[in-house]
Amino acid sequence: MSEPIVPGDKAQPDAENAGEDLCPQCNGTGRYKDEECKNCGGSGKVFVPVGTP
Numbered sequence: 001m002s003e004p005i006v007p008g009d010k011a012q013p014d015a016e017n018a019g020e021d022l023c024p025q026c027n028g029t030g031r032y033k034d035e036e037c038k039n040c041g042g043s044g045k046v047f048v049p050v051g052t053p
């Protein structure tokens with residue numbers, strides 16, 4: 001039970017209110033400190049809600 005928490009990746013990629021953004025943790029490289037970036041799961045991108053108050 002060590003499911004990685006991925007902040008900013010809760011929105012569906014194809015959702016209207018979701019926007020793609022570079023992962024601020026790894027700057028889109030998908031790597032952080034020579035390991036897979038846990039913020040984006042190694043994709044280098046995060047999906048963030050857009051237009052939500």
Ligand SMILES: [Zn+2]
Nearest residue numbers: 023026037040
């Ligand atoms: Zn990342």
